[in-house]
Amino acid sequence: MTDQEKINFISGKIKEINAITSEIEEVFPEKSFKMDGILIGNIVEVLTAHMYGITLYKQSEKTYDGEVGGRKVQIKGTQGNGSIVFRDEPDYLLVEYLDKENGTIQEIYNGPGSLVWPFRSYVPSMNHYTIRVNKLRELDETVADEERIKATVPVQKFKGQKQSIVRSEFKPSKSKERKTLVEGYINRNNQENRGCLNKPGNHYNQVAYLLHCNCCGFEYEANGCDVAIRKCPKCM
Numbered sequence: 001m002t003d004q005e006k007i008n009f010i011s012g013k014i015k016e017i018n019a020i021t022s023e024i025e026e027v028f029p030e031k032s033f034k035m036d037g038i039l040i041g042n043i044v045e046v047l048t049a050h051m052y053g054i055t056l057y058k059q060s061e062k063t064y065d066g067e068v069g070g071r072k073v074q075i076k077g078t079q080g081n082g083s084i085v086f087r088d089e090p091d092y093l094l095v096e097y098l099d100k101e102n103g104t105i106q107e108i109y110n111g112p113g114s115l116v117w118p119f120r121s122y123v124p125s126m127n128h129y130t131i132r133v134n135k136l137r138e139l140d141e142t143v144a145d146e147e148r149i150k151a152t153v154p155v156q157k158f159k160g161q162k163q164s165i166v167r168s169e170f171k172p173s174k175s176k177e178r179k180t181l182v183e184g185y186i187n188r189n190n191q192e193n194r195g196c197l198n199k200p201g202n203h204y205n206q207v208a209y210l211l212h213c214n215c216c217g218f219e220y221e222a223n224g225c226d227v228a229i230r231k232c233p234k235c236m
């Protein structure tokens with residue numbers, strides 16, 4: 001297969017996986033079947049590699065996923081608007097949003113790691129760092145063109161929050177929108193709001209949100225009114 005054929009192939013598969021997980025969620029709305037972790041990471045890695053001409057390392061090295069033109073690159077993927085996890089400062093960094101509906105990636109950050117590293121925040125319980133997607137987008141605007149890794153096929157810039165699961169009439173009303181209900185909000189127990197699930201919660205007049213534990217990685221659902229106070233059911 002050529003690079004373009006490989007890109008088209010994985011793009012089709014992403015759309016298929018997305019359709020399948022949506023179908024499962026229709027039947028089991030009480031659970032989330034979002035793609036997660038290693039699957040997202042590896043899909044984004046191969047797509048990014050083929051769209052930027054990066055040679056991936058066979059075995060994942062400690063900090064780097066591949067290299068291009070003598071630059072060692074770390075590739076990070078996300079399907080949300082929250083925060084990205086880091087362990088070490090990379091030489092070069094590519095952060096991509098996985099657009100599951102269109103089976104492609106959108107660029108969030110493309111530039112030197114040294115530019116983003118001062119803005120990391122440490123998570124002691126996980127011994128890792130996080131940087132918010134919004135911050136990465138802001139920093140990306142300050143990267144000089146010659147500091148970017150040139151894509152070999154056109155890659156779009158990330159254009160804000162994508163609603164991946166809008167299909168029901170259950171939507172938070174504007175008047176009730178609070179900062180705790182914004183995707184990316186982290187409460188005092190280090191539980192991160194990963195977005196509205198657009199379905200009813202289990203209290204009257206409540207909408208369900210996906211919460212992600214930044215301590216152990218566990219994901220679970222919470223009523224909008226509880227986002228600010230929830231603790232992880234698994235590790236807290």
Ligand SMILES: [Zn+2]
Nearest residue numbers: 213216232235
């Ligand atoms: Zn936890």
